[in-house]
Amino acid sequence: MLIMCGLKAGQEDRLPQWITNAAMTNLSKDGKRTAVRAALLADPKYDEHPIPITPQLLKMILDKEFTGDDDNTTAGGAMKGLSIYLMESMTAEEIEEATEYAQALEESRSATVAEIRKRTTRKAQAPADFSGLLDSQKTYANLLLALFGRKCPFLQELVRDMIMPLQKFIPHAKALMRRTTLSAIMWATFKQGCSFVLGDMPENGKNRTP
Numbered sequence: 001m002l003i004m005c006g007l008k009a010g011q012e013d014r015l016p017q018w019i020t021n022a023a024m025t026n027l028s029k030d031g032k033r034t035a036v037r038a039a040l041l042a043d044p045k046y047d048e049h050p051i052p053i054t055p056q057l058l059k060m061i062l063d064k065e066f067t068g069d070d071d072n073t074t075a076g077g078a079m080k081g082l083s084i085y086l087m088e089s090m091t092a093e094e095i096e097e098a099t100e101y102a103q104a105l106e107e108s109r110s111a112t113v114a115e116i117r118k119r120t121t122r123k124a125q126a127p128a129d130f131s132g133l134l135d136s137q138k139t140y141a142n143l144l145l146a147l148f149g150r151k152c153p154f155l156q157e158l159v160r161d162m163i164m165p166l167q168k169f170i171p172h173a174k175a176l177m178r179r180t181t182l183s184a185i186m187w188a189t190f191k192q193g194c195s196f197v198l199g200d201m202p203e204n205g206k207n208r209t210p
Contacts, residue, residue: 003199006151016149022062029062036061040146045159046138051146057086061147066197072190075125082147082197084189087139088125126183130166130174133182137163137189154196162189 007014021027021035036058040051051057060066060081068081078085127133141163144155162185169177 001148004152004154004196005148006153006156014149016147018061018147032062033058040143042146044142045145046142049135049138049142051139051143052087054086060086067194072194078187078190082143082193084136084140084186084193085125087136087143126179127186128179130169130177130182133185134163134166136186137166140189140193154192157192158189 001015001019002008002011005015016039018035018039022032024032027035037053040053040057044050065080066082068077068083071077071080127136137158141155141158144152144158148155
C-alpha cells in the first residue's frame with residue numbers, strides 16, 4: 001500500500017485514514033464500509049464526477065482485491081479489481097437498487113446461483129462518445145485520489161498523460177473521434193491500472209520506461 005500511495009518505508013503514518021480503519025480488528029464490517037464510503041466522498045479532484053459507490057466497489061476496496069481475478073483480457077474480467085470500467089455512469093436510483101439487492105443477498109439463504117449471476121454479472125462497455133471517455137477518466141482519477149492520496153504515481157500519470165491532453169482537444173477533433181479509438185484509450189487506461197496494482201509503475205513524476 002505504501003508504494004501505491006507514493007510513500008516509502010517509515011511513512012506508514014501518512015497512509016490514508018481508511019486504510020488504518022479497515023485494518024482495525026475491533027471495527028465492525030459496517031463501520032469499515034462507512035470509513036471507505038467517507039473516503040470516496042471526500043475532497044474529489046473533479047467535483048462534477050462523483051464516484052459510483054456500489055456494493056461491488058466497496059467489497060473490492062475492503063478486501064483489497066485490486067487485481068480482480070487475474071482475468072484482464074475479457075469484458076467480464078475488466079469489471080473486476082481496480083478497473084476504470086467500474087466508473088460507469090449510474091443514477092442514484094441504480095446505485096440504490098444495487099445496494100438494496102446486495103443487502104438482501106447477504107440476508108438471504110435461498111438465492112440460486114442463476115439468480116445471483118443474473119443480477120450481478122456486468123460487462124465492460126466502451127464509452128459512447130468523447131464526453132463519456134473523459135468523464136470516466138476523471139471519475140477514475142477521483143477514485144485513485146480517494147484511495148491512495150495525491151502522491152499516487154498512477155493518479156499523477158493519469159492526469160498528466162491522459163486527462164490533461166484530452167481536455168485540450170478542440171470540439172471538431174472530439175466529434176471526429178471514432179468509437180474504436182475511444183475504446184482503445186479506455187482499454188489502455190484499464191491495462192495501465194492492471195500494471196499499477198501489480199507494482200509496475202513509475203516513480204513520482206517520472207514516465208514509464210518504454
